[in-house]
Amino acid sequence: MKRFFSSVRARAALGATAVVAVALIGAGAAVFLSLRANLTEQASAQAESAARRVAAQLAFGTPYANLDLPDGEDHPVQVVDREDRLRAASEDLEQITGTGVAAVQPRPSLAPDGDDEDDDRDDSDPEIGEISDRVWHASGKATVDGDTASYRFAAVEVTTREDTTVTVYAGAPLSATEGAASTALTSMLIGLPAMVIVVGGVTWLATQRALRPVEGIRQEMAAITASEDLTRRVPEPETHDEIARLARTTNETLAALEASVERQRRFVADASHELRSPIASLRTQLEVAAAHPELLDLDGAVEDTVRLQDLAADLLLLARLDAGERPGSARVDLAAFVREELSQRVADRIAVGAETEDGIEVTGSRGQLARVLGNLVDNAQRHAKSRITVALRREGALAVLTVADDGAGVPEDERARIFERFVRLDDARTRDEGGAGLGLAIARDVVERHGGRLSVGGSPDGGAMFRVELPLD
The missing domain is CATH 1.10.287 (Helix Hairpins)
Structure with missing residues (x-):
């Protein structure tokens, strides 16, 4: 099991499945609750409409016994006064909950032709025959003609022409709401797992297909490691991902x-x-x-x-250079540095001339830069005829140090190879007695470690001129 969960494919499939499952559950719950709320709201509106129709009859003076009540199964009705006495109720109403009054049959003492009637009242009195704008809703159950069902009840107060305030309770069936909600819930309980399984399977297959090149790369790298054959290469997919x-x-x-x-x-x-x-x-x-x-x-x-x-x-x-050794961070005055290094070369075959510009400083290792200058002058000493010149000047953001001689020079097609390690050309310039072909390679590597560049070209005296470019701070 641990090995299974360590697979990228398994984690991707499980992650996608979990995300989709959470999203589907959230969306399904939102849809289910919204559907249920809308259907309940519709039932509430139907119940309120039925209650207001009965209230309108009472407001116009219709006696309780003559009220035109809707069918009890569709809209069970109760008319209750402020003392919670039942004045009227739907026919065949046997039991009811959710309205606050459990009675289903009006008491005989409250017959509609009793003393509550008053034919002498002024029909224009604004306090009489008035229906309240307020409405209350509640859910409950009612049994009509032996059938029990759930209802959404609405309660509306009305003041009759006799100045009696009663509350009309009317219900609307919730069977459609419960049926639709049940159908939606069943569909989600069946469809959600199926969709999660489909998403997990598709993700598994898609991830497997996407990671197939990675497995090929891994196998080839393992083979290269085992064989130590660095000429082999991993397969490259024909995609751009x-x-x-x-x-x-x-x-x-x-x-x-x-x-x-x-x-x-x-x-x-x-x-x-x-x-x-x-x-x-x-x-x-x-x-x-x-x-x-x-x-x-x-x-x-x-x-x-x-x-x-x-x-x-x-x-x-x-x-040390191949291992990535970085130069120091000391400040080097190149003019003083060049004069000091050349003054110590008392045994050279040819005297070295110097042309330096003061005020040029770089950051680096003085010892390594001394090795660069020494190797370039040693190379010139082996091949110059009678003249060697070291020049230092500023060119924009660069300090430029050149070492020129009047020897045979370096052919253009050999100027790139001359900086390779252990390379000694066949011409007279590099047929020396003790050189191993490392001096120029070391000089190039040190200059590059200092962020500079070493190149070779022709000198004004006809020989070779090595040019060192170092960045100024």
Whole structure:
């Protein structure tokens, strides 16, 4: 049972069924009560009309014995004075409740030809022969000629020509009201469960059909997880709904994951390849030194060790960048930063010229930005002929740092690849002695982490010019 209720299809069907059931019950109750009220109101109007017809006869002086009373089964009537004495009643009336007076036969002492008659009264007296505008209603039962039924009673006061105030009770049958209400209630009791079952079934089938692609996506994702085959894709429905968008997004995620895993594999393979060379060289030198100490190339061993150290540092920085490491929030004065970094490069092959504009500050990591500048200048040192220029200027909302040289430059069709990891072009520009092809990749990643952009183009001196754009705060 718990597993059943954990199903989206089951919860959707039950939820829709519950909502429809509540709505139908509410609507059915409202319709039933409204129908019953309308029918009762009609019966009340019929009873009032019958009572006023009898009251009109009394107001015009008709004696109690001569009253033209309606049929007792349709409209049972009682005429009662203020002392609750029955003056007149419908023929064959045997029992009555709901009027307040249980008597059904007038007492002989109250015969209509008694002393109550007064033929000398002035017919124009406004106090005599008056019917009250007020009316009271009540429900009860009456037995007429052996048949008992429910009635809606209306009570109207009337003052006769003899200045006697009496109350006329007249009833209207509620059989039509009860019959219609019973029919409506029976129809609702039969129809409501049927409609709820239909709604539940339709919702179940519709939800099953709607969730069928989701089950296909789930099965394919389970298969991908089991096989670890990231080249597979989940099926995309030929619709334009949320499930189709979910499938497309899932496939896009799988494609990005596949690309990321592939980049990671290439990175590990390339890193292993780059590490193997200096490690093999260092091992060879140590083995030779162990056998022949006099042949130890100490400078070469130190150079290979430094190369390993730099490569390890580069790999560690790339790993931190790939893990999402964010730059710091320190303020960096780029002009002072450039001058300080270049002043420490005393052993460079070519002196570096600087053209800086003061007052340019960015937010970020000074150490990472120093790595960017150092990698770009190192790259220029390996390929420049006689001139390297570092320039800093403001362009709108950007701080622009350029490193230009007069070397061979970078072919246009290779300018996108040069920032990939472990990529070294075959031309003279990247045939260096110690580079692993990570410097420019690190520079690009650091700049992008700072919200900027690194690109390469041609320099005025004919070589390459690397352009760093960083947003100003």
